[in-house]
Amino acid sequence: MFEVAIVMITAMVVLLIAYLTAISSRDLIRLLISLEMMFGAVFLALIPVFSIPEMTNTAFGVLVITIFTSSSELLVLIASIVLLNRMTRDISTDVVSSGGDVL
Amino acid sequence: MDNVSLILLALGSVTILSSLGVLLSRDNFYSALYMALTMIFIATMFTVFNIQSAFILIAFIFIGAVGIVTVALAAVFRYVPRKVPVDKLWIIPTILTIAVLAYTLYKYATFNLSAASSVDIAAFQSQYALAVVFLICLMVLLMISIVKMVRREEVCLK
Numbered sequence: 001m002f003e004v005a006i007v008m009i010t011a012m013v014v015l016l017i018a019y020l021t022a023i024s025s026r027d028l029i030r031l032l033i034s035l036e037m038m039f040g041a042v043f044l045a046l047i048p049v050f051s052i053p054e055m056t057n058t059a060f061g062v063l064v065i066t067i068f069t070s071s072s073e074l075l076v077l078i079a080s081i082v083l084l085n086r087m088t089r090d091i092s093t094d095v096v097s098s099g100g101d102v103l
Numbered sequence: 104m105d106n107v108s109l110i111l112l113a114l115g116s117v118t119i120l121s122s123l124g125v126l127l128s129r130d131n132f133y134s135a136l137y138m139a140l141t142m143i144f145i146a147t148m149f150t151v152f153n154i155q156s157a158f159i160l161i162a163f164i165f166i167g168a169v170g171i172v173t174v175a176l177a178a179v180f181r182y183v184p185r186k187v188p189v190d191k192l193w194i195i196p197t198i199l200t201i202a203v204l205a206y207t208l209y210k211y212a213t214f215n216l217s218a219a220s221s222v223d224i225a226a227f228q229s230q231y232a233l234a235v236v237f238l239i240c241l242m243v244l245l246m247i248s249i250v251k252m253v254r255r256e257e258v259c260l261k
């Protein structure tokens with residue numbers, strides 16, 4: 001009866017922990033880890049869609065697209081981290097000088 | 104509470120505990136390991152609903168490729184970051200998000216989540232052939248972009 005509640009609460013808690021990790025991160029590796037956890041929470045939120053028989057193939061399509069695009073995005077971030085380290089010898093978020101607001 | 108709910112409860116608990124390990128661990132290497140563990144538990148939750156294809160996709164692509172590269176990267180750049188205080192104002196959006204999610208759960212918690220019917224791979228391939236082609240193109244384009252970025256950066260360093 002409460003399967004949806006268990007799945008969604010787990011997704012919600014994992015998402016909030018990922019947000020907290022991202023907020024408190026000072027280096028890009030931890031930011032990458034928190035992003036992967038956010039995508040994990042998104043995957044969990046897709047589970048209820050699979051239980052509708054007419055939506056099973058659609059849900060699988062959404063899952064495949066999500067996995068591929070998120071993996072591509074994360075691989076680009078990994079390449080950026082390696083490039084940033086080669087240029088600055090540092091991977092802390094303080095050395096990222098472009099993008100975002102000036103605090 | 105039936106067996107499925109108990110298994111889900113146990114899996115959800117260990118998922119939350121391992122994700123807490125990511126937050127509380129100060130070493131990036133252990134954080135990456137806890138993250139891989141969290142993703143494995145998340146993928147396992149799909150198998151409870153008879154969606155083994157999703158488990159294989161998440162385990163092979165997300166954990167096997169991206170997760171392991173992250174663990175390797177964290178092992179290479181291993182250092183303990185300093186503790187960062189979190190701004191108290193973040194409590195407001197957090198409470199708002201929890202309120203919205205809690206209302207949604209209250210509204211839909213009694214929805215009967217039955218075991219999913221198995222995914223028809225042949226039908227999926229015919230329905231989503233264009234999407235699969237676009238995804239392959241996306242990955243090839245991203246790889247070419249990364250190679251160009253690396254080459255440009257090498258020229259700049261020279």
